[in-house]
Amino acid sequence: MKRLLNVEEAQARILALAAPLAPENTPFVEALDRYLSQDITALRDQPAAALSAMDGYAIRFEDLPGPWSITGEVAAGTMPTRTLSAGEAMRIFTGAMLPGGADTVVVQEDVAAAGAALVLTGDGPAARGKHVRARAGDFAAGARLLAAGTRLTPGAIAAAIMAGAPAAPVRRRPRVAILATGDELVPPGHPLGVGQIPDSNGAMLAAMLQDEAAEVSLPLHARDDRAVIGDVLRELSRHHDIIVTIGGASVGDHDHIQDAIADAGGSVDFWKVAMRPGKPLIAGTIGTAALLGLPGNPASAFVTATLFLLPLVRHLAGARAPLPLIRQAPLAAPLAAGGERRDYLRASLDASGLTPLASQDSGQTVPLAQANALVIREARAPARAPGERADYIAIA
Numbered sequence: 473m474k475r476l477l478n479v480e481e482a483q484a485r486i487l488a489l490a491a492p493l494a495p496e497n498t499p500f501v502e503a504l505d506r507y508l509s510q511d512i513t514a515l516r517d518q519p520a521a522a523l524s525a526m527d528g529y530a531i532r533f534e535d536l537p538g539p540w541s542i543t544g545e546v547a548a549g550t551m552p553t554r555t556l557s558a559g560e561a562m563r564i565f566t567g568a569m570l571p572g573g574a575d576t577v578v579v580q581e582d583v584a585a586a587g588a589a590l591v592l593t594g595d596g597p598a599a600r601g602k603h604v605r606a607r608a609g610d611f612a613a614g615a616r617l618l619a620a621g622t623r624l625t626p627g628a629i630a631a632a633i634m635a636g637a638p639a640a641p642v643r644r645r646p647r648v649a650i651l652a653t654g655d656e657l658v659p660p661g662h663p664l665g666v667g668q669i670p671d672s673n674g675a676m677l678a679a680m681l682q683d684e685a686a687e688v689s690l691p692l693h694a695r696d697d698r699a700v701i702g703d704v705l706r707e708l709s710r711h712h713d714i715i716v717t718i719g720g721a722s723v724g725d726h727d728h729i730q731d732a733i734a735d736a737g738g739s740v741d742f743w744k745v746a747m748r749p750g751k752p753l754i755a756g757t758i759g760t761a762a763l764l765g766l767p768g769n770p771a772s773a774f775v776t777a778t779l780f781l782l783p784l785v786r787h788l789a790g791a792r793a794p795l796p797l798i799r800q801a802p803l804a805a806p807l808a809a810g811g812e813r814r815d816y817l818r819a820s821l822d823a824s825g826l827t828p829l830a831s832q833d834s835g836q837t838v839p840l841a842q843a844n845a846l847v848i849r850e851a852r853a854p855a856r857a858p859g860e861r862a863d864y865i866a867i868a
């Protein structure tokens with residue numbers, strides 16, 4: 473029998489299915505969680521001049537301990553009108569430009585002013601340059617501040633704006649279609665006939681994509697009918713960059729996804745990965761759309777979406793590091809020996825460590841609701857005791 477791909481091989485093949493989408497500019501207020509299409513290089517010095525970091529008086533350090541005569545005032549957003557000479561101080565506010573000649577700021581709590589006379593009442597600044605933000609202390613023009621492929625966090629947005637960029641250079645967000653298949657499925661909340669269940673996976677996947685740089689269409693549903701699924705896939709491939717199907721990925725008589733991909737003019741790149749849950753994953757393309765066929769069991773769909781769908785979305789959206797971060801934490805409970813395939817165990821992580829949940833049945837949703845981590849257990853790994861460290865992926 474042909475060796476199954478391992479997870480890393482499958483991830484590499486999936487990322488090779490499609491290239492990052494075209495660059496575009498987006499307003500900064502809409503840029504959260506998008507990926508930079510190019511480096512952000514500073515177009516200006518920040519600050520552009522030496523600034524006061526406090527409300528007080530600009531002085532020459534060598535004039536300490538005073539007294540001084542106050543020669544004027546400078547606030548943020550204005551130019552100092554004159555330079556300081558020996559024995560002079562200028563009233564200054566946080567963010568204001570330091571006048572020429574001044575090199576230090578004394579905070580107003582440490583001085584007393586009477587008319588134009590200023591005397592030191594407190595300790596005063598301990599060193600030259602105290603309470604002064606040097607020109608270009610944050611960054612200098614020409615500095616590379618953020619690398620292409622960086623996810624725009626609130627902090628990264630702030631830095632890119634301060635750098636002088638007029639808008640965020642990002643990549644187009646992939647358009648993602650979700651298609652649940654199965655005669656037993658009805659939309660969430662609808663009355664159930666005999667043998668029917670609510671389609672929980674469609675909304676679960678849409679929720680997983682909510683904070684990603686993706687345009688997700690409302691989840692669709694198709695019956696277990698090869699011709700219908702083929703027609704729907706062909707149509708979806710015209711308007712989407714990624715198609716995710718759920719169910720019908722296995723070997724049953726009603727598992728039609730692979731045939732339907734062929735009917736729609738697409739091709740399957742690989743089927744099956746050495747992992748549990750999620751083994752019957754399908755990857756392929758239809759026209760320019762990449763297709764992931766996730767297994768229908770809720771935990772299988774969740775785990776394969778975490779390992780393959782989110783990275784594919786991030787890759788198309790321009791991410792430099794699209795794969796989930798693998799972290800380590802101590803086990804809070806024993807971990808049984810591994811089986812034939814690598815496991816992704818639903819687990820809870822708290823201050824005491826990782827506890828794999830009692831039920832690992834891939835058909836259940838309640839463990840998914842309880843889990844905030846996926847513990848990675850290699851095939852045939854020996855049993856491990858509490859306190860030993862384990863690899864995991866954070867999922868909440």
Ligand SMILES: Nc1nc2c(c(=O)[nH]1)N[C@H]1C(S)=C(S)[C@@H](COP(=O)(O)OP(=O)(O)OC[C@H]3O[C@@H](n4cnc5c(N)ncnc54)[C@H](O)[C@@H]3O)O[C@H]1N2
Nearest residue numbers: 652671672673674718719720721722727766767768769772
């Ligand atoms: N003889 C074999 N049978 C199965 C194998 C195998 O290797 N040989 N693999 C098993 C594994 S592992 C998995 S995982 C499942 C995957 O099956 P499918 O992808 O074909 O999924 P379905 O059969 O359509 O559904 C499985 C299960 O999940 C429920 N489901 C499906 N879609 C949804 C949805 N949108 N929301 C909620 N629940 C859903 C469905 O009702 C089934 O109970 O195959 C095993 N079988």
Ligand code: MOO
Nearest residue numbers: 749750751772834
């Ligand atoms: O591969 Mo299945 O996902 O074990 O339930």
